[in-house]
Amino acid sequence: MARHPAAFLALLVLLAAGCARLPAAIPEGSGVWRGCLNRNPVTLDPAYVVTLLDSSICALLYNGLVRFDESGRVVPDLARTMPDVSADGLTYTFELRRGVRFHNGRELTAEDVVYSFRRILDPATISRRSWVFEAVEGAVAFNRDERTDLPGVRAEGSHRVVITLAWPLAHFLSLLAMPAGYVVDRNEVERHTDPRDYGFHPVGTGPWVLESWVPGAYLRLRANPDYFEGRPHLDALDYRIIEDGATAVAEFRAGNLHLLRLGPVEHAVFQRDPRWEGFLVGAPDLAVYYLALNCEKEPFDNVLVRQAVNHAIDRQAILEAVLPGRYVLANGSIPPGLDGHDPHLEGYRYDPALARRLLAAAGYPRGFRMEIVQTSSPGVLQITEPIQRMLAEVGVEARLVQLESGAFFATIGDQGNPDCFFVSWWADIPDAENFLYPLFHSRNRGGGGNRARFSDPAVDAILDRARLTLGAAERSELYRDAQRLVFSQAPWVPLYFPINYLACRPEVGGFVACSIANAQKMTGVWLAPPPAAD
Numbered sequence: 001m002a003r004h005p006a007a008f009l010a011l012l013v014l015l016a017a018g019c020a021r022l023p024a025a026i027p028e029g030s031g032v033w034r035g036c037l038n039r040n041p042v043t044l045d046p047a048y049v050v051t052l053l054d055s056s057i058c059a060l061l062y063n064g065l066v067r068f069d070e071s072g073r074v075v076p077d078l079a080r081t082m083p084d085v086s087a088d089g090l091t092y093t094f095e096l097r098r099g100v101r102f103h104n105g106r107e108l109t110a111e112d113v114v115y116s117f118r119r120i121l122d123p124a125t126i127s128r129r130s131w132v133f134e135a136v137e138g139a140v141a142f143n144r145d146e147r148t149d150l151p152g153v154r155a156e157g158s159h160r161v162v163i164t165l166a167w168p169l170a171h172f173l174s175l176l177a178m179p180a181g182y183v184v185d186r187n188e189v190e191r192h193t194d195p196r197d198y199g200f201h202p203v204g205t206g207p208w209v210l211e212s213w214v215p216g217a218y219l220r221l222r223a224n225p226d227y228f229e230g231r232p233h234l235d236a237l238d239y240r241i242i243e244d245g246a247t248a249v250a251e252f253r254a255g256n257l258h259l260l261r262l263g264p265v266e267h268a269v270f271q272r273d274p275r276w277e278g279f280l281v282g283a284p285d286l287a288v289y290y291l292a293l294n295c296e297k298e299p300f301d302n303v304l305v306r307q308a309v310n311h312a313i314d315r316q317a318i319l320e321a322v323l324p325g326r327y328v329l330a331n332g333s334i335p336p337g338l339d340g341h342d343p344h345l346e347g348y349r350y351d352p353a354l355a356r357r358l359l360a361a362a363g364y365p366r367g368f369r370m371e372i373v374q375t376s377s378p379g380v381l382q383i384t385e386p387i388q389r390m391l392a393e394v395g396v397e398a399r400l401v402q403l404e405s406g407a408f409f410a411t412i413g414d415q416g417n418p419d420c421f422f423v424s425w426w427a428d429i430p431d432a433e434n435f436l437y438p439l440f441h442s443r444n445r446g447g448g449g450n451r452a453r454f455s456d457p458a459v460d461a462i463l464d465r466a467r468l469t470l471g472a473a474e475r476s477e478l479y480r481d482a483q484r485l486v487f488s489q490a491p492w493v494p495l496y497f498p499i500n501y502l503a504c505r506p507e508v509g510g511f512v513a514c515s516i517a518n519a520q521k522m523t524g525v526w527l528a529p530p531p532a533a534d
Contacts (some may be wrong), residue, residue: 030526030529034238035258036257037239038242038248040215042054043220045196046062047129053179053517055265059518060206061202061206062179062202063076063183063207064183066083067519068517068518070512070519070520072519077177078205079096080095087182089168090167091165092163092165092172092173092240093160093162094160094162095160097159101205102203103204111181112157112186114154119184120180120396121133122142130179132181135154135165135167136163136164138466181520183204188224207224207231207523229523233525237522240257259503262503267501271369280393280503282502283513286427286515287424287425289383290422290494291493292422292491293490293493301419302363305362308356310490311348311349311351311354311355314495318383318387322496325499327497331494332347332484333425333440333483333494337430339431339479366395367396370398373422374400374402375402423451424498443460454486454491466479508525509527510524511525
């Protein structure tokens with residue numbers, strides 16, 4: 001589970017204060033929310049959702065057995081309470097709420113949960129999120145089409161779901177809170193000739209109902225008056241597709257949007273403008289940006305070279321110049337606020353002289369040539385060009401290679417073999433496991449997440465043990481141990497944990513920025529009525 005140390009919690013309070021004002025009485029039916037999306041959703045079918053944007057929209061339409069609240073904790077959702085868990089950590093028993101209805105009026109039952117989970121694992125579905133249920137008894141064989149039954153998920157009566165795992169998995173409830181754990185109506189899915197069409201006509205149990213969707217133009221959701229936790233304060237959510245950032249800023253300033261995500265330049269402008277004092281809201285993102293070094297490729301297969309590259313880069317100076325006030329310096333991979341984060345982990349200090357000595361000891365007294373692969377996204381060069389200059393000062397000639405997104409991820413995945421690349425990792429769940437196991441376990445080499453091709457049997461053993469350890473304190477210590485061991489071998493140059501800022505209009509109340517994309521359900525947000533005319 002996520003926890004927030006005092007300093008981190010103070011930061012959250014400071015950031016989120018702008019849009020959390022409470023009036024004497026929150027107005028019901030308080031109007032229409034005007035938001036924007038920077039691209040069109042790919043799908044609103046939980047079986048195929050993989051992006052943060054699609055996840056955030058699906059959270060408005062669906063529910064799972066459990067969900068993440070705004071602070072990142074796992075709390076009951078369709079389940080009446082948190083599940084009863086057996087002493088061995090293998091059996092989870094959920095009692096469902098009574099009277100929950102899909103948007104079409106049909107009452108939810110335990111069989112809907114069983115169907116939804118089987119559907120994710122069904123090889124015919126070809127879901128990229130089948131791994132979410134990998135620990136469920138029989139799931140692997142079912143997903144491989146080696147068996148037709150799935151004994152690990154069953155309904156007991158109309159309102160009880162029992163899930164049995166093949167092995168204990170400490171973060172299993174967090175996995176269930178992902179969109180893959182959302183419950184769908186089988187009849188609605190199967191009435192489409194092409195199952196993929198369901199993603200454009202979603203029917204869930206959530207607080208919002210899809211009213212209309214014109215791809216590339218807008219998405220409109222209306223409040224669900226029968227939502228089991230009560231009708232949302234707002235009447236509807238209107239999201240326009242605005243891909244151009246400058247257009248979004250202009251629309252926000254004109255009063256046509258209620259919320260605006262701020263890039264570094266816009267953040268600096270709004271922060272200096274006294275009209276927006278008290279109306280900036282945000283939270284640290286559960287993400288990490290880093291420079292990955294290919295541990296299988298010469299010269300980065302030598303730990304001394306990797307350590308030298310770390311010592312050659314003045315990370316603090318780069319970030320202060322490019323992202324002032326929008327980062328926490330990263331000395332490892334686990335963001336602050338998660339169990340397992342180690343505030344005492346020392347990063348590699350900027351020391352060009354030491355970097356030269358390490359290169360000489362590794363057999364590269366005159367340095368070497370390398371490539372840094374990166375996307376063509378705006379702002380990337382602001383970080384990589386200073387890195388390029390700093391490496392040149394210790395004799396390393398780095399060429400920057402910019403690729404469009406598809407080619408970039410193919411190159412850093414299983415299809416390529418780059419020297420080094422600048423990339424980020426965003427959490428699926430607020431758990432330290434998500435920042436270690438996918439990124440450094442040898443089982444996930446390449447496209448599985450471990451794109452630095454790092455391998456260490458001792459790290460593998462610690463990460464395997466941590467996933468089976470149910471005690472929170474012991475598990476946190478294992479993740480701290482794993483992180484120390486990983487970064488002593490310098491597979492990355494860890495750069496920063498980002499802080500996301502937004503500006504909200506003065507009439508917005510109750511909005512809280514969430515670090516997890518699918519935690520914000522927009523049920524507590526309201527709009528103040530315009531002031532009365534004189």
